[in-house]
Amino acid sequence: MSKIKAENVNVYYGSKQALFDVSIDIAEKEVTALIGPSGCGKSTFLRCLNRMNDVIEICRVEGSIKMDNLELNSRKLDVVRLRENVGMVFQKPNPFPKTIYENVAYGPTIHGIAQSKEEMDQIVETSLKKAALWNEVKDRLDEIGTGLSGGQQQRLCIARAISVSPEVILMDEPCSALDPIATAQIEELIDDLKKEVTIVIVTHSMSQAARVSQKTGFFHLGKLIEFGPTDKIFKNPDNQQTQDYITGRFG
Amino acid sequence: MNLILVTFIILLAFTSYYFGRKKALVIQSSQRLTALPKFYGYYLAAWCAAPALIIFALWSVFEPSIVKTFILQDYTDQNLTKNELQLIYTKVKALAAGTYTGNITNFLDESANKYIQLKGIANSAKVAIILAILIFSLSFAYRSVQKNDRMREPVEIFLKWVLFVASLGAVLVTIGIVFSLLFEAIRFFQAVKIFDFIFGTHWYPAKTFVRDGQPDPELMKDAFGAVPLFAGTFFIAFIAMCVAIPIGLLSGIYLSEYAGRGVRKYAKPIIEILAGIPTVVYGFFAALTVGPFVKEIGNAMGLEVSAESALAAGAVMGVMIIPFISSLSDDVMTAVPQNLRDGSYAMGATKSETVKKVIFPAALPGIVGSILLAVSRAIGETMIVVMASGLAANLTMNPLESTSTITAQIVVILIGDQQFGDPKTQSAFALGISLFIVTLFLNVIALSVVKKYREKYE
Numbered sequence: 213m214s215k216i217k218a219e220n221v222n223v224y225y226g227s228k229q230a231l232f233d234v235s236i237d238i239a240e241k242e243v244t245a246l247i248g249p250s251g252c253g254k255s256t257f258l259r260c261l262n263r264m265n266d267v268i269e270i271c272r273v274e275g276s277i278k279m280d281n282l283e284l285n286s287r288k289l290d291v292v293r294l295r296e297n298v299g300m301v302f303q304k305p306n307p308f309p310k311t312i313y314e315n316v317a318y319g320p321t322i323h324g325i326a327q328s329k330e331e332m333d334q335i336v337e338t339s340l341k342k343a344a345l346w347n348e349v350k351d352r353l354d355e356i357g358t359g360l361s362g363g364q365q366q367r368l369c370i371a372r373a374i375s376v377s378p379e380v381i382l383m384d385e386p387c388s389a390l391d392p393i394a395t396a397q398i399e400e401l402i403d404d405l406k407k408e409v410t411i412v413i414v415t416h417s418m419s420q421a422a423r424v425s426q427k428t429g430f431f432h433l434g435k436l437i438e439f440g441p442t443d444k445i446f447k448n449p450d451n452q453q454t455q456d457y458i459t460g461r462f463g
Numbered sequence: 464m465n466l467i468l469v470t471f472i473i474l475l476a477f478t479s480y481y482f483g484r485k486k487a488l489v490i491q492s493s494q495r496l497t498a499l500p501k502f503y504g505y506y507l508a509a510w511c512a513a514p515a516l517i518i519f520a521l522w523s524v525f526e527p528s529i530v531k532t533f534i535l536q537d538y539t540d541q542n543l544t545k546n547e548l549q550l551i552y553t554k555v556k557a558l559a560a561g562t563y564t565g566n567i568t569n570f571l572d573e574s575a576n577k578y579i580q581l582k583g584i585a586n587s588a589k590v591a592i593i594l595a596i597l598i599f600s601l602s603f604a605y606r607s608v609q610k611n612d613r614m615r616e617p618v619e620i621f622l623k624w625v626l627f628v629a630s631l632g633a634v635l636v637t638i639g640i641v642f643s644l645l646f647e648a649i650r651f652f653q654a655v656k657i658f659d660f661i662f663g664t665h666w667y668p669a670k671t672f673v674r675d676g677q678p679d680p681e682l683m684k685d686a687f688g689a690v691p692l693f694a695g696t697f698f699i700a701f702i703a704m705c706v707a708i709p710i711g712l713l714s715g716i717y718l719s720e721y722a723g724r725g726v727r728k729y730a731k732p733i734i735e736i737l738a739g740i741p742t743v744v745y746g747f748f749a750a751l752t753v754g755p756f757v758k759e760i761g762n763a764m765g766l767e768v769s770a771e772s773a774l775a776a777g778a779v780m781g782v783m784i785i786p787f788i789s790s791l792s793d794d795v796m797t798a799v800p801q802n803l804r805d806g807s808y809a810m811g812a813t814k815s816e817t818v819k820k821v822i823f824p825a826a827l828p829g830i831v832g833s834i835l836l837a838v839s840r841a842i843g844e845t846m847i848v849v850m851a852s853g854l855a856a857n858l859t860m861n862p863l864e865s866t867s868t869i870t871a872q873i874v875v876i877l878i879g880d881q882q883f884g885d886p887k888t889q890s891a892f893a894l895g896i897s898l899f900i901v902t903l904f905l906n907v908i909a910l911s912v913v914k915k916y917r918e919k920y921e
Contacts, residue, residue, distance in 0.1 A: 267808060269723065295811035302809075306802040309825050318820070319810045372810065 215240040215380065215410045216261060221275035221285075223256050223265065230256045234275075234436045236429060243402060243411045245421035245442065248431035249457070254414045257431070258382050260284070261412065262298040263291050279380070296323050299373030303385040305365035307357035307372070312349050315357040315368055316340060319376040335375055343371035344401050363394025370401060374409070381405065383413040387420065399424050418458060422446050430454045464586060468519065468593060476512035479601065483507035483608055490611050498615035503608055505618045510604030513621070515597050522589050530581050534574055644899065647892035654886040655687045660893060663688020666856035666867075668876065668887040687890055689897065691858040695773070695866035696898075699848060700841040702777025702862060703784055707837060710781075711788025712830070718789065719796035720818050731793065738786040742846040749779035749851030761863055769853070774862040776852035780844055787837040795829030796822055828912045835909035839902040845870035869898045 216238040223231040231253045238244050246254040256265070263284065265271040277284040284294060296319070307315050316336045319325075326332035336353070340346040345367040349360070357368050366386060373381055383402070387395040402411060402424050415421050421428050422442060429439040430451075438451045449455045487496055487503035496503075534555055535548055543551070551574075557563035558575035559582075608614075652660070665688045714734065718727055754775040761768030799822050807817040823830075845868075853865030854875050867875075876891040 262809060264805065264809060267805065292811045292813060295809055300805075300809035302802055302805060304802055306800070306806040308803060308806065308821050318807075318812075322810065322812050322816050322820075369806070372806075376810070 213240045214238065216277065216279045216412075218257075218260070218277045219275060221257065221260060221273065221277060223253070223260065223274075224272045225268070226270040230434050231260075232434045234431075236436060236439055238410065238412060239427065240410050241406055241408070242427060243406050243413060243425040244427045244429065245425035246412065246414045246429045246431060247416075247418065247421050247457070248437075250416075252431040253434040254429075254431045255384050258384055258412060258414050261380070261382055262295050262300055263289070264300065266291065292323075296376050297378050298380045298382060299376065299378035300382045301366070301369050301373055301384065301386045304389050305362055305369050307360070307365050307368050309356060309358050311354045312340075312357045312360070312368060313353040316371050316375050318372060323376055325376060339371040339375040340368075342374055342405070343367045344397060344404075345371055361394075363390050363397060366390060366394065366398060367401065370398070370405075374405070378409060380410045380412065383411065385414055385416060388416060395420070418446075418460075430457060432457070464590075465519075465523070468590065469516070472512055472515045472519070472593070472597070475597065475601075476508040479507040479511045479604075480504035486605075486608055490608075494611060497611060497613045498618075502614040502618050505621075506614050507601070507604050507608060509618065509621045510600045511597065514600045515593050518596055519589075519593055522592075526585050526589075530578065530585065533581055534578055537570075537574060537577075641896075641899070644892050644896045647889050648896045651886055651889035651893045654889070655893075656684070659684050660687050660689050660890075662690065664690045664858055666691050666872065668890055687886070687893075689869075689894065691856040692867060692869045692872055692894065693897075694858055694860075695852075695856065696842055696868040696870070698860065698862075698866060699773050699777045699780065699852060699868055700838060702774060703780035703841045703844075704834070704838060706778050706781025707784040707788055707841075708834060711785045711837070712792055714785070715789040715792035715796065715830075716818055716823070718793040720814065720822065731790065734786050734789055736786075737783065738790075740783070742783065742844065743850075745779050745783050746846040746850035749775050749847050753779050754851055757863070766863060768863045769865045771851060771853035771865040772863050773852055773859075773866045776848050777862070779851065780841055780847050783844070783847070784837045784841055787840060788833055791833030791836070792826070792830045795826040795833070798829070799825045828915050832909040832913035835905050835912070839905040839909070842868075842905070843870060843898065843902055845874060849874050869894045873898075 214237045216236075218234060218236045218238075221231055221234040222229065234253075234257055236257075246258065248254050259265045260273055260277055261279075261284065265273055273285050275285060279294075279298075283289065308318065310318075313336055316339050317326075317332055320332060320335050326335055337346065337350075340349065345364060348364060349355075349368075357365065360368060366389075370381075370386075387398050390398065399420065402413065405411060413421075413424065425442045427440065428442045428445040430437045430445065430449075430453075432453055438445060438449055438454045440450075445454060446458055449458065481504065483506060484500045484504035486507075487500035490496060490503075491500070531552055535552060538548060538551060551571075554563060554565070554571060555574045555578050558567065558571060559578045663685065665685050667686050718731055718734075722730060750771070754770055754772060757772055757775045757778075758768040758770050803821055803825060804817060807821045812820070848868045848871040852867065852871065854867055854871060855865060856867045856872065857864060859866055873891045873894050876887060876894075
């Protein structure tokens with residue numbers, strides 16, 4: 213079933229066009245990987261899905277992006293509600309310089325989700341458990357989140373993202389700053405999370421895309437070159453450019 | 464004479480730079496150089512200028528006191544005091560320069576001739592020694608250039624020492640100032656008990672003034688109580704901060720988080736211009752515009768307002784300080800990494816929530832630092848207070864009355880004729896050092912807070 217349906221999305225940074233007529237169907241409760249060489253527009257596309265491009269003054273988005281029939285690229289959209297539903301994990305772990313507890317409780321607090329202290333404790337605990345971090349931090353929830361290791365910080369950010377029970381999580385190269393062990397932990401986590409949420413992940417690692425995703429989209433120079441089941445893209449792509457990129461002949 | 468000598472040394476240094484570089488190019492034709500040709504030039508120039516200038520400086524420092532000792536040797540048998548000897552020496556010098564107008568005794572005349580003679584010897588000796596040093600050090604340096612010794616290291620070491628001496632000079636001057644403050648203050652505290660100074664509530668140094676005599680110790684006890692001044696200083700600084708902190712912080716937040724690039728580009732320099740206005744301009748603005756305005760408003764409301772009020776001075780000082788807070792807090796908030804903002808926005812936080820919950824707390828140490836720096840600036844501010852808040856050291860907490868500050872009182876004490884040994888004059892040093900201690904304390908806290916903030920992100 214389709215969760216997000218993008219049609220003819222064009223993005224401009226000032227006068228420079230970054231995305232050209234991107235149309236894509238992102239299926240519910242699956243992992244969709246976006247791959248492609250640097251500067252190909254995959255992160256730009258990802259940021260359209262939770263309107264993070266609003267932060268960039270000169271950025272302009274055209275086209276239609278529908279999530280469950282709700283038009284995302286509309287002035288009337290309540291961006292706060294959208295971002296409650298669409299969480300995001302960034303390339304570089306970015307926990308707030310607050311305690312671990314406060315980091316996870318941040319979303320529920322600003323959206324008024326928890327009614328009581330007990331409920332908040334519960335949300336923090338389940339989020340940290342889902343992010344496979346609970347056992348490592350349960351005795352030091354009042355320590356500063358930025359004091360954790362890189363992999364732990366990234367899992368803390370995932371816990372923060374899932375604390376408001378989003379339907380979609382966007383991940384922008386979540387493992388590029390992590391070592392292989394932390395990367396394996398995050399990938400395992402992605403596998404678990406997809407039972408409940410739709411995940412869109414941008415990655416530079418072809419093997420990671422192959423391991424975690426069900427669908428893969430290949431971007432090049434702002435265009436979506438090919439999109440399809442991961443197996444097919446990696447074993448038998450239709451497009452020569454995709455073939456070349458995956459076999460490492462360019463990019 | 465001295466000017467010619469120094470110019471000669473410097474010109475010679477420049478010449479030897481070019482000479483050394485040229486020599487390096489000659490060496491290059493037969494063997495590999497140990498450094499770039501310019502290092503050969505620097506090497507020669509440094510050896511030429513440094514020893515000669517150092518000797519020159521030492522000579523100039525010690526020559527006068529040596530000459531003085533020689534001259535005054537003839538007077539040692541007359542049992543004169545230090546001051547009388549000093550007077551004689553001044554007379555001798557004046558006579559030698561031909562500007563003496565008093566009675567010329569034989570003895571003085573003899574001394575003056577001796578002085579001229581000594582000076583002449585000293586001058587020729589100086590020139591001779593410096594020329595000898597120049598020849599010696601240049602030939603030494605030239606020989607190592609010829610041997611193509613390693614050139615880079617000596618030049619780097621020399622530069623390191625030049626930089627070291629420059630910073631040493633700055634540090635020594637600071638220490639010197641602190642110690643001179645300290646010693647004068649100690650002399651003041653010999654006349655006035657430190658307890659009376661710190662806890663006394665009356666500041667009226669003028670009443671201790673007695674022509675040609677020692678002031679009455681009973682009077683002294685009650686004239687140098689610094690409490691009204693400390694109270695006035697902190698009170699006016701407090702009023703200033705009441706104006707500067709809200710406006711400065713809010714405009715800092717606006718500039719760093721809300722303002723578009725275009726607005727920021729123009730608004731920030733305009734606010735910073737406030738910091739560039741000379742304080743004396745703020746002073747007469749406070750005295751001639753804000754002061755009467757406050758008085759009129761107060762009178763209209765049926766309040767008794769002094770024409771020189773703490774409120775006017777504090778408010779204008781606050782305006783002066785706004786850019787310190789807004790500009791610095793803008794800087795520290797802008798320095799909060801963008802990915803923290805992204806993280807907050809991606810959670811669905813609004814701009815104001817992000818500012819309140821993420822950016823402001825993350826930047827708080829830096830903001831506190833900027834506020835403390837602004838406070839120490841407010842405490843040290845003089846001109847505005849002198850002009851707008853009056854000079855009477857009232858102990859009051861009423862912003863509509865006039866009050867005075869430490870800085871303003873120092874001005875009052877030191878303008879006009881002074882007797883140096885007078886406790887009234889020395890009290891300026893005591894005030895100065897207490898002011899110094901307060902602002903030093905604030906600066907140390909501010910810097911350590913800012914440092915802590917830096918450690919968090921770097």
